[in-house]
Amino acid sequence: MATTDRIPLVHASLGERELAAVAEVFASGWPAGQGPRGKALENQLAEHFGVADAVALSNCGAALHLALLALGVMPGDEVIVADYSFPAPAQAVRYVGAVPVFADVRADTATVDPRSVADLITPRTVGVIVVDTVGLPADYAELNALAGRHGLFVVEDAACSVGATYQGRPAGALAPVACLSFHGRKGATSGEGGALLATDPAIAAHARLRSAFGITSIFDQAQVVGLPIPTFTEIGYNYKLSDIAAAILQVQLMRLGEFLERRVAVAAHYAELLADEELVTLPQVPADRTHAWQSYLVALDPGVDRAAVAAELRGQGIGCGHGTWASHRQPVFEAKQTCPVSADLFERHLAVPMHAELTMSQVERVAEALRTAVRSARGRSRGPGRATR
Numbered sequence: 001m002a003t004t005d006r007i008p009l010v011h012a013s014l015g016e017r018e019l020a021a022v023a024e025v026f027a028s029g030w031p032a033g034q035g036p037r038g039k040a041l042e043n044q045l046a047e048h049f050g051v052a053d054a055v056a057l058s059n060c061g062a063a064l065h066l067a068l069l070a071l072g073v074m075p076g077d078e079v080i081v082a083d084y085s086f087p088a089p090a091q092a093v094r095y096v097g098a099v100p101v102f103a104d105v106r107a108d109t110a111t112v113d114p115r116s117v118a119d120l121i122t123p124r125t126v127g128v129i130v131v132d133t134v135g136l137p138a139d140y141a142e143l144n145a146l147a148g149r150h151g152l153f154v155v156e157d158a159a160c161s162v163g164a165t166y167q168g169r170p171a172g173a174l175a176p177v178a179c180l181s182f183h184g185r186k187g188a189t190s191g192e193g194g195a196l197l198a199t200d201p202a203i204a205a206h207a208r209l210r211s212a213f214g215i216t217s218i219f220d221q222a223q224v225v226g227l228p229i230p231t232f233t234e235i236g237y238n239y240k241l242s243d244i245a246a247a248i249l250q251v252q253l254m255r256l257g258e259f260l261e262r263r264v265a266v267a268a269h270y271a272e273l274l275a276d277e278e279l280v281t282l283p284q285v286p287a288d289r290t291h292a293w294q295s296y297l298v299a300l301d302p303g304v305d306r307a308a309v310a311a312e313l314r315g316q317g318i319g320c321g322h323g324t325w326a327s328h329r330q331p332v333f334e335a336k337q338t339c340p341v342s343a344d345l346f347e348r349h350l351a352v353p354m355h356a357e358l359t360m361s362q363v364e365r366v367a368e369a370l371r372t373a374v375r376s377a378r379g380r381s382r383g384p385g386r387a388t389r
Contacts, residue, residue: 007362009319010185011355013259014248021247033240034217041246042195044253045180049173051197053204056246057211060159060181060194062239064092064129066207067177067196071127071153073098078124082112082131082138082157084342087327089129089157094333101125102328104339108284110297110349111138113341118146127153132161132171134324135187135292136285140166140174155179159194163187163260164292171292172197182245185355187259187292188252190245211239262356263293266363270296270352273367279304279374296354297323299345300374306350308377309370313352316369323349 025031038056045054057063073079075097081089083102090100103116110133117128128147130138140156147154159181161171172178177200182193198204209216214236221228252259271282281299285291300306306322313320326346328335352366 006317007319007353007358007366008355009321009351009353011357012184012189012191013252013255013356014189017251017255018248021251022244025244025247028243030219031242031244032219033242034212035219035243035246037243037246037250038241041241041250041253044250045195045197048253049170049178049197051173051178052199052201053197055196055198055204055208055211056241056249057194057196057207057239058241059183059192059239060157060179061088061092062211062237063179063194063196063207064089064155064157065095065237066210066239067155067179067203068092068096068098069210070198070203070206071155071177073126076124077126078122080117080120080125080128081327082129082133083327083339084110084112084133084345085131085157085324085327086159087325087330087333088159089131090327090333093129098126099124100327100333100335102333102335102337102339102342103128104341105133105345106139107341107345109133109136109138109286110345111136112143114139114142114146116339117143121150121152125150125152127155129155129157130175131157132159132164132292134297135160135164135294136283137161137164137166137171137174137289144175153177159183160186160294161292163256163263164290166289176200177203182249182252186294187263187356188249188256190241190248190252193241193245193249195241210234210236212236213238259356260292262358263354264291265360266354266356266358267291267293267296269360269363270367273364274298274371277371277374279378280370293354295321295323295351297349297351298370299348300350301378302348303378304374305377306348309350309373312373312376313366313369318366318369319353321351322346323351 093100154175156175156178164171215230
């Protein structure tokens with residue numbers, strides 16, 4: 001099969017405007033982090049999301065780590081995390097010596113279930129990390145109210161949801177602290193990258209200092225007449241975002257509406273083409289929010305062999321994936337809990353191509369191939385590890 005016939009699962013929308021921005025950074029002589037382009041990006045992010053401050057970082061995992069440090073999470077504290085997610089939130093909790101407690105998700109939206117969160121609160125609970133699952137915001141009205149009653153912090157993991165909204169507000173501004181990702185499959189990307197957004201400037205200032213080994217910007221220090229010598233007063237990390245990546249993201253954020261419009265059109269066409277397929281359940285989006293469509297996940301009927309479907313699609317040059325993770329089932333966490341909805345979705349979800357470069361004819365080819373594959377794979381044994389329902 002020719003390379004041009006392949007339909008990748010993900011594809012970054014990067015072009016000449018981004019290259020021109022990078023060339024400007026090269027000419028400036030400052031490609032490293034916390035330079036003028038990084039500062040400009042932070043201002044752009046703060047304005048776009050309507051928050052007090054933004055800190056440009058190397059990735060979303062760094063943002064989650066710094067958020068927990070800034071919020072004062074201590075060893076032995078419990079932090080409730082959404083279970084059906086890339087495991088970065090739970091790993092960040094472990095970075096600070098705290099205990100991740102996994103909350104199950106809603107069967108219809110795959111976002112964290114507020115009832116599950118409420119059931120998990122103990123005297124050791126200090127906060128909740130809410131995940132906007134593959135681009136769909138969670139139930140923030142209920143979750144923020146619940147946290148307020150119990151004196152807990154809320155962190156929004158908006159890694160997948162830049163461009164989405166909840167009750168008219170942008171994802172990334174739905175909790176006092178939010179963490180963004182600019183990984184290559186996101187709606188706006190610099191290949192890798194992230195940001196921390198905060199309504200409290202003190203939280204952002206703490207994160208910014210810790211992101212650069214615990215000292216202020218070397219670029220800023222170089223602008224001072226004389227020879228300022230920084231003092232290291234606390235342990236920090238190298239979580240800075242380069243000015244090269246910041247310049248790319250400045251362009252990407254300006255193009256975000258264009259990319260989102262294309263992704264929404266792709267999702268709508270999938271929904272139209274697969275609406276009558278009984279072996280596939282399509283994503284659901286409640287009326288009070290919009291989806292960023294980082295990924296398009298379909299849930300296969302329990303009688304369909306997902307591995308067989310994936311093999312058939314990949315054999316035709318169509319990219320696909322398993323969806324995301326039931327984090328509590330990952331051996332690294334040694335969790336004693338069960339999250340049955342998350343575990344079931346982990347077994348049945350299939351990600352099909354979703355990005356801003358897809359053509360409608362490619363979407364039609366994917367939908368037809370998926371329809372044929374699931375019918376062919378119906379009734380086959382899915383082997384050990386299949387979740388019970």
